[in-house]
Amino acid sequence: MSAPRISTLAFLTPGNYLDDDPYTGLEDTLRLFEYGERLGFDGAWVRQRHLEHGVGSAAVFLAAAAQRTSRVELGAAVIPIGYESPFRLAEDLSLADVLSRGRLQPGFSAGTPPHAELIGDLVFDGDWRTFDLSYGRVARLLENLRGDYLGGPGTVIQSPGNTQRPRLQPHSPGLADRVWYGGGSTRSVRWAAGSGLNLLSGNIVFADSSADFTTAQLGLIGEYRERIDPARPGRVAIGRVIVPFDSADRATRERYRAYAASRHERTRGPQGERRVLFAPDVVGTAEQILEQLRADPVLAQTGELRLELPYEFHRADYEQILYDAVELIAPGLGWKPAPDRGGRPPAP
Secondary structure: OOOOOOOEEEEEEOOOOEOOEHHHHHHHHHHHHHHHHHHOOOEEEEOEOOOOOOEOOHHHHHHHHHOOOOOOEEEEEEEEHHHOOHHHHHHHHHHHHHHOOOOEEEEEEOOOOOOHHHHHHHHOOOOHHHOOOOHHHHHHHHHHHOOOOOOOOOOOEEOOOOEEOOOOOOOOOOHHHHOEEEOOOHHHHHHHHHOOOEEEEOOEEEOOOOOOHHHHHHHHHHHHHHHOOOOOOOOEEEEEOEEEOOOOOHHHHHHHHHHHHHHHHHHHOOEOOOOEEEOOOEEEOHHHHHHHHHOOOOHHHOOEEEEEOOOOOOHHHHHHHHHHHHHHHHHHHOOOOOOOOOOOOOOO
């Protein structure tokens, strides 16, 4: 087995904030995007979460992040398509992509979205339980992003400034080719490949082909690559929860150890009716983490690694984790920081 060689390094953050002070947490997340870019990361991603202390609209957040960064890719992992209008969301993402000068990397999931029994009736007019909330909704969004003209060849609309053929505005060429799908099952990765989407595979998969996480994830990547059009080979990014200790103080190290220990039991086998498999968190010194990552057969199958930052940590924790990852871990996997990074920042 060849050792992993990382060409693209990104991080994914949950965008935490306090219930009575959302501004401070969201500002901290924007500053984390700035910090990650200065460190040389290739991508900065945010989760989209509803009814929780997190980013409820990835498009709005990433438009703000575009004004605070200049180079780093800006991703969303993932937007539950079930709550979204394929046309209106395409408008929002296209606008954010134009503001970012073509840096958006939107990721999606399909199916009944989280908390649907609580907010489904608030989102939709009509009985949402009969609506198509699956892959077809993502496909319609892709069609809108491609910017085809609406109506026949002679269809025009009048606006105060001009007469024009109607299509989604602003049109951002290339955005449809930067769409990702969070695939955790055999069916989903086959659909993603058949639709020409890039593939996100994180620390959660389903045991529909194997009860072993590594075997299952390797199988998903294999299924995807067998079916993706060789004329446009899709990107494959792997996510891992990676928490290095090296520049943390003793109390923080103990907190990190306790965090990993609290989550270890779920990694022992399939969980729940859906048979969910969890990858163990990669926690320890840079030397220990490198040993684990170099032996990871899944990581050896792709050049893209995404650090999935833990929920409910503080900005200082996240900055320390990112700093250690860039300075002590990623170079050992063959990764090189962006050449225009703003100098070596001080340790947090």
